[in-house]
Amino acid sequence: MTDVHGERSTRQPEHKYAITRDQYDAVLFDLDGVITDTAGVHAACWKQMFDEYLQKRARQTGEAFRPFDLAADYRLYVDGKPRFDGVRDFLRSRGIQLPEGSPGDSVEAETVGGLGNRKNDLVNKIIEEVGVEPYDGSVKLIRQLRHRGFKIAVVTSSQNCAAVLRAARLDAFFDIQIDGNVILAQHLAGKPAPDTFLLAAKLLGAEPSRAVVVEDALSGVQAGFNGKFGLVIGVARKGNADELRRHGAHVVVNDLSELVDRPTTRDLLEGQPDDE
């Protein structure tokens, strides 16, 4: 089939890894570090909270204070996981075991719940005071995918998802939102378990084999791999492409603009995705 300009209307992917409608029905995006520039905010808040705790603990026990490492500790133990899993897994890596407490614990409580909530307070404060920026390439890709009839979900461990999407003016973009509140309410296992992505695909009516997972966290690409999704795309903003591949990414990009096609003649005739 050709269009009025004699151009083949079967879209020829411009990139090696184009997300095409004949192969996939749905695209499931992680939030922090994939859509919005908030992974750094989370990492900084984790560090502030853990360092304050570790310093206090060092004073009490007489052990040396070893700060939270923004690069290694964040990637290996915390990134992408539900908040309380992150607290527990990092503390375990330092041989520390705290009582669980509960998700409603006050920020003063020396429990997994209390430490997690301290970190959450810090994040909310920054989102309110500084705001949130989405990545341009991610916005362009999502607009293009919507224009081409893909179902789109955001799948995040964050309980701040709604606030972040609102702050980034992206709240109308997604057919389905699976966030930290859904995880708690439905007792889902968090990433690296595939459950959150599988639920999103199910709610969108897409088979996992025809759904794409887009993730920047090691726990996230692992979840995509564990769920046997058709395509797992790692976003290597921290120069960790090899590590993402080792944890299950089929392909790795540095920024989602690498997946945006130049508009075809048909797109132009039907209206640019950016006009939506």
Ligand SMILES: [Mg+2]
């Ligand atoms: Mg992320």
